[in-house]
Amino acid sequence: MAPYEKTDTRSSIRQILNTTVPLVLLWYAAYLSLAVSYLLTLLLAIVTAGFVIRLFILFHDCCHQSFFKSRLANDILGTITGILTLVPYQQWKRSHAIHHATSGNLDKRGTGDMWLLTVQEYADSPWWRRIAYRIYRNPVVMFGLGPIAVFLIEYRFNRKGAKRKERINTYVTNLSILALYAGLCWAVGWQSFLMIQGPIFMVSGLLGIWLFYVQHQFEDSYFENEEEWSYVQAAVEGSSYYKLPKVLQWITGNIGFHHVHHLSPKVPNYNLEKAHKETPPLQKATTITVATSLKSLRYRLWNDKSKTFVRFKEVKSLLGKPVAAKASIKEPMAGHRPNWQGE
Numbered sequence: 200m201a202p203y204e205k206t207d208t209r210s211s212i213r214q215i216l217n218t219t220v221p222l223v224l225l226w227y228a229a230y231l232s233l234a235v236s237y238l239l240t241l242l243l244a245i246v247t248a249g250f251v252i253r254l255f256i257l258f259h260d261c262c263h264q265s266f267f268k269s270r271l272a273n274d275i276l277g278t279i280t281g282i283l284t285l286v287p288y289q290q291w292k293r294s295h296a297i298h299h300a301t302s303g304n305l306d307k308r309g310t311g312d313m314w315l316l317t318v319q320e321y322a323d324s325p326w327w328r329r330i331a332y333r334i335y336r337n338p339v340v341m342f343g344l345g346p347i348a349v350f351l352i353e354y355r356f357n358r359k360g361a362k363r364k365e366r367i368n369t370y371v372t373n374l375s376i377l378a379l380y381a382g383l384c385w386a387v388g389w390q391s392f393l394m395i396q397g398p399i400f401m402v403s404g405l406l407g408i409w410l411f412y413v414q415h416q417f418e419d420s421y422f423e424n425e426e427e428w429s430y431v432q433a434a435v436e437g438s439s440y441y442k443l444p445k446v447l448q449w450i451t452g453n454i455g456f457h458h459v460h461h462l463s464p465k466v467p468n469y470n471l472e473k474a475h476k477e478t479p480p481l482q483k484a485t486t487i488t489v490a491t492s493l494k495s496l497r498y499r500l501w502n503d504k505s506k507t508f509v510r511f512k513e514v515k516s517l518l519g520k521p522v523a524a525k526a527s528i529k530e531p532m533a534g535h536r537p538n539w540q541g542e
Contacts, residue, residue, distance in 0.1 A: 200463035203474040204265070210469050211266050214257060214452075215276070222250040229395045230387050241398055248402035249450040255284045255407060256452030256468050262292040263464040278368065282375040285350045285400075289368035290357065299464055302415065303433030305503065306425040313412060315422075317503045318517055333511065336499050341412070346404025413492045414439050414457040418508065419485050422501050434461035440475070440484045441492065448472075458484040 229243040260266035261277030274288070281288040298311030308315060314335050321329060334340055355373055357366045384392045421437030423429070441455035448455055456471035459481055466474055475481050487495075498508035502517060509517065 200459075200466060200474060200478075203470040204463060204465040204467075205470075206265060206268050206467050207469070208267065211467070214469065218250055218253045218257060222247060222254060225250065226395065226399075229399075230391060233391055233394065237394070240395065244395060244398035245402055248399045248406065251284060251399060251403035252406055252410075253450050253452050254280055255286070255403075256454055258284055258286065258288070259295075259452075259454075260468055262288070262295055265465045265467045278372070282372050282379065284403075285354060285376060287354055287365075287369040287372040289365040290354065290361070293365060299461060300430075302461060303421045303423060303437035304425060304428045305422050305501075306428075313416070315416075315501055317501050318509060318514055319503070321500050322514060322518055333499075338496050342405045342408055345408045346401060349408075350400070350404050410441075410451065410454060413487065413495050414441060414454075416495050416498055416508065417485060417487055417492070418494065418498075420508070422503065422506075424503075431462065434458060435481065435484050437461075438484070440486045442486050442488050444489075447489075 225243055225247040229240050229247060232239040232243055257266060258277055258280035261273040261280065264270055264273050266276065267273050277288040277292070281291070294311040296311075301307035301310070302312065305317070314332065316324070316332055321332065324332070355369075357369050361369075380392070380396075383396070387395075415437060417439050419436070420439075421433055423433075435458050438457040438461040439455075440458055443451065443455045452468040453471040454460065454468065456475045459466060459471045459474045459478075460468075462481070463474075495508075497510055499511050500509050500514065501507075502509045
Protein backbone atom coordinates (compact mmCIF):
# COMPACT_ATOMS: atom_id res chain seq x y z
CA MET A 200 0.00 0.00 0.00
CA ALA A 201 2.98 2.32 0.47
CA PRO A 202 2.98 3.69 -3.13
CA TYR A 203 -0.65 4.75 -2.75
CA GLU A 204 -0.22 6.50 0.60
CA LYS A 205 1.38 9.58 -0.95
CA THR A 206 -0.77 12.70 -0.82
CA ASP A 207 -1.08 15.02 -3.79
CA THR A 208 -1.73 18.62 -2.71
CA ARG A 209 -3.22 19.59 -6.06
CA SER A 210 -5.69 16.70 -5.93
CA SER A 211 -6.63 17.63 -2.38
CA ILE A 212 -7.23 21.29 -3.25
CA ARG A 213 -9.19 20.25 -6.33
CA GLN A 214 -11.44 18.12 -4.14
CA ILE A 215 -12.00 20.98 -1.71
CA LEU A 216 -13.12 23.22 -4.57
CA ASN A 217 -15.29 20.69 -6.40
CA THR A 218 -17.03 19.85 -3.11
CA THR A 219 -17.52 23.13 -1.27
CA VAL A 220 -18.38 25.35 -4.27
CA PRO A 221 -21.25 23.09 -5.50
CA LEU A 222 -22.39 22.66 -1.88
CA VAL A 223 -22.74 26.41 -1.34
CA LEU A 224 -24.34 27.02 -4.76
CA LEU A 225 -26.82 24.18 -4.32
CA TRP A 226 -27.81 25.42 -0.87
CA TYR A 227 -28.45 28.88 -2.29
CA ALA A 228 -30.37 27.39 -5.22
CA ALA A 229 -32.52 25.48 -2.74
CA TYR A 230 -33.29 28.78 -1.02
CA LEU A 231 -34.28 30.43 -4.30
CA SER A 232 -36.43 27.43 -5.21
CA LEU A 233 -38.66 28.03 -2.20
CA ALA A 234 -40.36 30.75 -4.26
CA VAL A 235 -41.03 28.24 -7.04
CA SER A 236 -41.91 24.85 -5.53
CA TYR A 237 -41.01 23.04 -2.32
CA LEU A 238 -40.77 19.80 -4.30
CA LEU A 239 -37.94 21.42 -6.26
CA THR A 240 -36.38 22.47 -2.95
CA LEU A 241 -36.50 18.88 -1.70
CA LEU A 242 -34.90 17.63 -4.91
CA LEU A 243 -32.08 20.16 -4.56
CA ALA A 244 -31.74 19.27 -0.87
CA ILE A 245 -31.17 15.61 -1.76
CA VAL A 246 -28.42 16.53 -4.22
CA THR A 247 -26.91 18.92 -1.66
CA ALA A 248 -26.91 16.11 0.92
CA GLY A 249 -24.70 14.13 -1.44
CA PHE A 250 -22.10 16.89 -1.33
CA VAL A 251 -22.33 16.93 2.47
CA ILE A 252 -21.40 13.24 2.36
CA ARG A 253 -18.48 14.06 0.04
CA LEU A 254 -17.39 16.83 2.42
CA PHE A 255 -17.45 14.32 5.27
CA ILE A 256 -15.03 12.10 3.32
CA LEU A 257 -12.56 15.01 3.19
CA PHE A 258 -13.06 15.41 6.95
CA HIS A 259 -12.52 11.66 7.30
CA ASP A 260 -9.20 11.80 5.40
CA CYS A 261 -8.04 14.67 7.60
CA CYS A 262 -8.70 12.49 10.66
CA HIS A 263 -6.30 9.93 9.19
CA GLN A 264 -3.76 12.65 8.32
CA SER A 265 -3.95 11.48 4.71
CA PHE A 266 -5.44 14.53 2.98
CA PHE A 267 -2.43 16.85 3.37
CA LYS A 268 1.19 16.18 4.24
CA SER A 269 1.00 18.80 6.98
CA ARG A 270 -0.60 17.74 10.25
CA LEU A 271 -1.60 21.34 10.93
CA ALA A 272 -3.32 21.62 7.53
CA ASN A 273 -5.24 18.40 8.22
CA ASP A 274 -6.26 19.62 11.66
CA ILE A 275 -7.46 23.00 10.37
CA LEU A 276 -9.44 21.60 7.44
CA GLY A 277 -10.72 18.76 9.61
CA THR A 278 -12.07 21.22 12.17
CA ILE A 279 -13.73 23.41 9.51
CA THR A 280 -15.34 20.48 7.68
CA GLY A 281 -16.33 19.06 11.06
CA ILE A 282 -18.28 22.24 11.77
CA LEU A 283 -20.05 21.98 8.42
CA THR A 284 -20.90 18.29 8.98
CA LEU A 285 -21.70 18.71 12.72
CA VAL A 286 -18.89 16.40 13.84
CA PRO A 287 -16.20 17.50 16.36
CA TYR A 288 -12.87 16.74 14.73
CA GLN A 289 -10.70 15.68 17.70
CA GLN A 290 -13.46 13.61 19.29
CA TRP A 291 -14.22 11.67 16.11
CA LYS A 292 -10.57 11.33 15.19
CA ARG A 293 -9.89 9.48 18.44
CA SER A 294 -12.90 7.15 18.30
CA HIS A 295 -12.37 6.39 14.62
CA ALA A 296 -8.74 5.44 15.23
CA ILE A 297 -9.98 2.94 17.82
CA HIS A 298 -12.51 1.63 15.30
CA HIS A 299 -9.72 0.91 12.83
CA ALA A 300 -7.59 -0.79 15.46
CA THR A 301 -10.40 -3.05 16.71
CA SER A 302 -12.78 -3.56 13.77
CA GLY A 303 -14.04 -7.14 13.72
CA ASN A 304 -12.62 -7.90 17.18
CA LEU A 305 -15.45 -9.32 19.31
CA ASP A 306 -13.54 -8.67 22.53
CA LYS A 307 -12.98 -4.98 21.81
CA ARG A 308 -16.37 -3.67 20.76
CA GLY A 309 -17.90 -0.46 22.01
CA THR A 310 -15.94 2.48 20.60
CA GLY A 311 -16.46 3.86 17.11
CA ASP A 312 -18.64 0.98 15.97
CA MET A 313 -22.27 -0.07 15.90
CA TRP A 314 -23.82 -2.13 18.67
CA LEU A 315 -23.57 -5.80 17.77
CA LEU A 316 -24.43 -8.87 19.84
CA THR A 317 -23.70 -12.50 19.12
CA VAL A 318 -26.52 -15.03 19.22
CA GLN A 319 -25.41 -16.36 22.61
CA GLU A 320 -24.97 -12.87 24.09
CA TYR A 321 -28.48 -11.99 22.98
CA ALA A 322 -29.90 -15.21 24.44
CA ASP A 323 -28.12 -14.62 27.75
CA SER A 324 -29.27 -11.00 28.00
CA PRO A 325 -32.07 -9.88 30.35
CA TRP A 326 -35.38 -8.94 28.70
CA TRP A 327 -34.76 -5.18 28.90
CA ARG A 328 -31.43 -5.48 27.09
CA ARG A 329 -32.94 -7.61 24.33
CA ILE A 330 -35.71 -5.04 23.83
CA ALA A 331 -33.18 -2.19 23.76
CA TYR A 332 -31.11 -4.07 21.19
CA ARG A 333 -34.14 -4.83 19.02
CA ILE A 334 -35.11 -1.16 19.06
CA TYR A 335 -31.56 -0.11 18.23
CA ARG A 336 -31.31 -2.54 15.29
CA ASN A 337 -34.69 -1.56 13.85
CA PRO A 338 -33.98 0.16 10.48
CA VAL A 339 -36.53 2.91 11.17
CA VAL A 340 -34.79 3.76 14.44
CA MET A 341 -31.24 3.28 13.19
CA PHE A 342 -31.59 5.33 10.02
CA GLY A 343 -34.48 7.60 11.01
CA LEU A 344 -33.67 8.59 14.58
CA GLY A 345 -29.98 7.72 14.35
CA PRO A 346 -28.89 10.98 12.63
CA ILE A 347 -30.66 13.05 15.29
CA ALA A 348 -29.30 10.98 18.17
CA VAL A 349 -25.73 11.11 16.90
CA PHE A 350 -25.15 14.33 14.97
CA LEU A 351 -27.43 16.64 16.94
CA ILE A 352 -27.11 15.20 20.45
CA GLU A 353 -24.23 12.79 21.05
CA TYR A 354 -21.56 14.84 19.28
CA ARG A 355 -22.41 17.96 21.24
CA PHE A 356 -20.89 16.46 24.38
CA ASN A 357 -17.41 15.36 25.36
CA ARG A 358 -16.79 11.87 26.62
CA LYS A 359 -15.82 11.33 30.21
CA GLY A 360 -12.05 11.67 30.55
CA ALA A 361 -11.55 13.54 27.28
CA LYS A 362 -8.27 15.43 27.11
CA ARG A 363 -8.19 19.22 27.08
CA LYS A 364 -7.47 19.47 23.35
CA GLU A 365 -10.44 17.27 22.52
CA ARG A 366 -12.77 19.13 24.89
CA ILE A 367 -11.81 22.55 23.50
CA ASN A 368 -12.27 21.33 19.92
CA THR A 369 -15.80 20.17 20.76
CA TYR A 370 -16.62 23.55 22.34
CA VAL A 371 -15.23 25.42 19.32
CA THR A 372 -17.21 23.18 16.97
CA ASN A 373 -20.45 23.70 18.91
CA LEU A 374 -20.06 27.48 19.09
CA SER A 375 -19.16 27.67 15.41
CA ILE A 376 -22.22 25.63 14.42
CA LEU A 377 -24.39 27.90 16.55
CA ALA A 378 -22.90 31.01 14.93
CA LEU A 379 -23.22 29.58 11.40
CA TYR A 380 -26.83 28.52 11.84
CA ALA A 381 -27.77 31.79 13.57
CA GLY A 382 -26.25 33.70 10.66
CA LEU A 383 -28.17 31.65 8.11
CA CYS A 384 -31.42 32.08 10.05
CA TRP A 385 -30.82 35.84 10.09
CA ALA A 386 -30.04 35.88 6.36
CA VAL A 387 -32.90 33.72 5.04
CA GLY A 388 -35.30 33.46 7.97
CA TRP A 389 -35.56 30.56 10.40
CA GLN A 390 -38.50 28.97 8.56
CA SER A 391 -36.63 28.90 5.26
CA PHE A 392 -33.51 27.65 7.00
CA LEU A 393 -35.36 24.69 8.54
CA MET A 394 -37.12 23.87 5.27
CA ILE A 395 -33.75 23.65 3.51
CA GLN A 396 -31.35 22.39 6.14
CA GLY A 397 -33.77 19.90 7.67
CA PRO A 398 -33.99 17.62 4.61
CA ILE A 399 -30.27 18.03 3.89
CA PHE A 400 -29.43 16.96 7.42
CA MET A 401 -31.75 13.95 7.48
CA VAL A 402 -30.74 12.63 4.05
CA SER A 403 -26.99 13.07 4.60
CA GLY A 404 -27.24 11.62 8.12
CA LEU A 405 -29.20 8.60 6.92
CA LEU A 406 -26.77 7.94 4.06
CA GLY A 407 -23.77 8.39 6.34
CA ILE A 408 -25.02 5.81 8.81
CA TRP A 409 -26.03 3.48 5.99
CA LEU A 410 -22.56 3.58 4.42
CA PHE A 411 -20.85 2.64 7.66
CA TYR A 412 -23.42 -0.02 8.44
CA VAL A 413 -23.23 -1.78 5.10
CA GLN A 414 -19.44 -1.58 4.90
CA HIS A 415 -19.01 -3.87 7.89
CA GLN A 416 -22.25 -5.81 8.22
CA PHE A 417 -22.70 -7.94 5.15
CA GLU A 418 -23.27 -11.65 4.65
CA ASP A 419 -19.64 -12.82 4.57
CA SER A 420 -18.20 -10.37 7.06
CA TYR A 421 -15.44 -11.06 9.60
CA PHE A 422 -15.66 -11.12 13.39
CA GLU A 423 -13.34 -13.05 15.69
CA ASN A 424 -12.28 -13.11 19.32
CA GLU A 425 -8.99 -11.52 20.31
CA GLU A 426 -6.88 -14.70 20.16
CA GLU A 427 -7.94 -15.43 16.57
CA TRP A 428 -8.39 -11.87 15.32
CA SER A 429 -6.18 -10.60 12.48
CA TYR A 430 -5.88 -6.94 11.45
CA VAL A 431 -5.34 -7.80 7.78
CA GLN A 432 -8.23 -10.27 7.66
CA ALA A 433 -10.49 -7.81 9.46
CA ALA A 434 -9.59 -5.16 6.89
CA VAL A 435 -9.95 -7.23 3.73
CA GLU A 436 -12.64 -9.71 4.80
CA GLY A 437 -14.51 -7.58 7.32
CA SER A 438 -14.80 -4.48 5.13
CA SER A 439 -16.74 -4.65 1.89
CA TYR A 440 -16.05 -3.40 -1.60
CA TYR A 441 -19.24 -1.45 -2.14
CA LYS A 442 -19.42 -1.27 -5.93
CA LEU A 443 -21.42 1.86 -6.67
CA PRO A 444 -22.38 3.58 -9.93
CA LYS A 445 -19.68 6.07 -10.93
CA VAL A 446 -21.72 9.12 -9.91
CA LEU A 447 -22.36 7.72 -6.42
CA GLN A 448 -18.74 6.55 -6.19
CA TRP A 449 -17.60 10.13 -6.82
CA ILE A 450 -20.12 11.64 -4.40
CA THR A 451 -19.04 9.21 -1.67
CA GLY A 452 -15.35 9.88 -2.24
CA ASN A 453 -14.48 6.27 -3.18
CA ILE A 454 -15.32 5.14 0.35
CA GLY A 455 -16.89 2.05 -1.23
CA PHE A 456 -13.30 0.72 -1.50
CA HIS A 457 -13.53 0.27 2.23
CA HIS A 458 -11.37 -2.84 2.32
CA VAL A 459 -8.48 -0.81 0.92
CA HIS A 460 -9.11 1.99 3.38
CA HIS A 461 -9.09 -0.35 6.38
CA LEU A 462 -5.95 -2.09 5.20
CA SER A 463 -4.18 1.28 4.98
CA PRO A 464 -5.97 4.38 6.35
CA LYS A 465 -3.11 6.53 5.07
CA VAL A 466 -4.26 6.07 1.47
CA PRO A 467 -6.11 9.29 0.51
CA ASN A 468 -9.59 8.78 -0.94
CA TYR A 469 -8.47 9.70 -4.48
CA ASN A 470 -6.00 6.78 -4.51
CA LEU A 471 -8.31 4.06 -3.17
CA GLU A 472 -9.63 2.87 -6.53
CA LYS A 473 -6.14 2.76 -8.03
CA ALA A 474 -4.86 0.71 -5.10
CA HIS A 475 -7.76 -1.71 -5.52
CA LYS A 476 -7.26 -2.16 -9.26
CA GLU A 477 -3.48 -2.58 -9.09
CA THR A 478 -3.43 -5.00 -6.16
CA PRO A 479 -4.86 -8.41 -7.24
CA PRO A 480 -5.39 -9.84 -3.73
CA LEU A 481 -7.63 -6.89 -2.84
CA GLN A 482 -9.90 -7.67 -5.77
CA LYS A 483 -10.97 -10.82 -3.93
CA ALA A 484 -12.69 -8.80 -1.23
CA THR A 485 -16.43 -9.30 -0.82
CA THR A 486 -18.20 -7.20 -3.45
CA ILE A 487 -21.67 -5.85 -2.81
CA THR A 488 -23.85 -3.68 -5.00
CA VAL A 489 -26.69 -1.29 -4.22
CA ALA A 490 -29.18 -4.13 -4.81
CA THR A 491 -27.39 -6.83 -2.82
CA SER A 492 -26.54 -4.44 0.01
CA LEU A 493 -30.23 -4.13 0.88
CA LYS A 494 -30.07 -7.69 2.25
CA SER A 495 -28.05 -6.37 5.18
CA LEU A 496 -31.21 -4.75 6.56
CA ARG A 497 -32.23 -8.23 7.69
CA TYR A 498 -29.04 -8.88 9.65
CA ARG A 499 -29.47 -8.61 13.41
CA LEU A 500 -27.07 -10.92 15.29
CA TRP A 501 -23.68 -12.49 14.64
CA ASN A 502 -23.54 -16.28 14.84
CA ASP A 503 -19.95 -16.87 15.92
CA LYS A 504 -20.29 -20.58 15.20
CA SER A 505 -21.33 -20.37 11.55
CA LYS A 506 -19.59 -16.98 11.09
CA THR A 507 -22.68 -15.43 9.54
CA PHE A 508 -25.35 -12.88 10.37
CA VAL A 509 -28.78 -14.19 11.38
CA ARG A 510 -32.24 -12.78 12.09
CA PHE A 511 -33.92 -12.62 15.48
CA LYS A 512 -36.38 -15.36 14.55
CA GLU A 513 -33.52 -17.81 14.01
CA VAL A 514 -32.24 -17.60 17.58
CA LYS A 515 -34.48 -20.29 19.07
CA SER A 516 -33.69 -22.84 16.37
CA LEU A 517 -29.98 -22.14 16.64
CA LEU A 518 -29.95 -22.62 20.40
CA GLY A 519 -32.43 -25.45 20.34
CA LYS A 520 -34.39 -24.00 23.26
CA PRO A 521 -36.48 -20.96 24.19
CA VAL A 522 -34.60 -17.76 24.94
CA ALA A 523 -34.82 -17.12 28.68
CA ALA A 524 -33.67 -14.01 30.52
CA LYS A 525 -31.08 -14.43 33.25
CA ALA A 526 -30.71 -12.36 36.37
CA SER A 527 -27.04 -11.79 35.78
CA ILE A 528 -24.83 -12.41 32.79
CA LYS A 529 -21.25 -12.02 31.80
CA GLU A 530 -21.05 -8.57 30.25
CA PRO A 531 -18.72 -8.82 27.23
CA MET A 532 -19.41 -5.21 26.36
CA ALA A 533 -18.91 -3.62 29.75
CA GLY A 534 -18.69 0.14 29.51
CA HIS A 535 -20.23 0.06 26.06
CA ARG A 536 -22.05 3.16 24.92
CA PRO A 537 -23.94 2.23 21.76
CA ASN A 538 -22.75 4.41 18.89
CA TRP A 539 -25.51 4.94 16.35
CA GLN A 540 -23.28 6.55 13.72
CA GLY A 541 -21.03 4.86 11.34
CA GLU A 542 -17.69 6.22 12.34
